[in-house]
Amino acid sequence: QVQLVESxxxxxxxxxxxxxxxxxxxxxxxxxxxxxxxxxxxxxxxFVAAIIxxxxxxxxxxxxxxxxxISRDNAKNTVYLQMNSLKPEDTAVYYCAQSKVYGSTVPSDxxxxxxxxxxxxxx
Numbered sequence: 303q304v305q306l307v308e309s310x311x312x313x314x315x316x317x318x319x320x321x322x323x324x325x326x327x328x329x330x331x332x333x334x335x336x337x338x339x340x341x342x343x344x345x346x347x348x349f350v351a352a353i354i355x356x357x358x359x360x361x362x363x364x365x366x367x368x369x370x371x372i373s374r375d376n377a378k379n380t381v382y383l384q385m386n387s388l389k390p391e392d393t394a395v396y397y398c399a400q401s402k403v404y405g406s407t408v409p410s411d412x413x414x415x416x417x418x419x420x421x422x423x424x425x
Contacts (some may be wrong), residue, residue, distance in 0.1 A: 303412040304328035306398050311419030314388055318423070321381040324398030324416055331357075332376035335404035335414060338383045340394035340421075347397070349407035351383060361405045366392075388423045395420050 309321040322338070351372040352408045359388040360372050371384040381398055396419050399412035406412070 304400055306400065306414055306416035308396065308398050308416040308419040311393060311396060313422045314422065315371045316388060316390055316423055316425050318388050319384070319386045320388065320421060322398075322419060322421075324381045324383075326379045326381070326400065328425050331379040331405070334399045335406075336372075336374060336381040337401060338372060338381075338408070339401050339412075340392075340396045340411060341377040341418075342394045344397060346407045348394075349409075350396070352401075352405050352407075353381065359404065361407075363407070373416060385421070387400045388421075390425045413418055 305327045306324055308324045314320055333355055335354050338350040339347045340350050341347040348365055349363050353372045353374050357374045369387045374381040398416045400414040401409045402414040
């Protein structure tokens with residue numbers, strides 16, 4: 303069983319930055335791809351970013367490309383999402399997830415999910 307715990311969310315003004323962390327336990331973290339998704343009430347969960355098991359390849363949604371950076375530290379079993387130049391439309395609950403398939407934008411390809419952390423960007 304895998305447990306994923308996100309942290310680092312909060313309230314920030316537009317143009318500001320936040321760094322989300324996702325700590326993993328259970329199965330061998332370094333063997334799996336990781337992803338970040340976000341969701342607002344009434345909408346489907348939206349892909350944000352993904353990173354391959356080694357950290358050597360990443361993928362981003364067009365809406366965050368150039369502003370967000372996904373990274374991982376396999377020694378610490380942790381994946382990060384650095385979010386810069388935040389906009390009000392980035393407001394959502396952010397989830398990390400684990401997958402056997404690198405780069406998928408489809409939530410059903412991810413096997414394990416964290417509980418989410420709220421990010422609110424004020425204008």
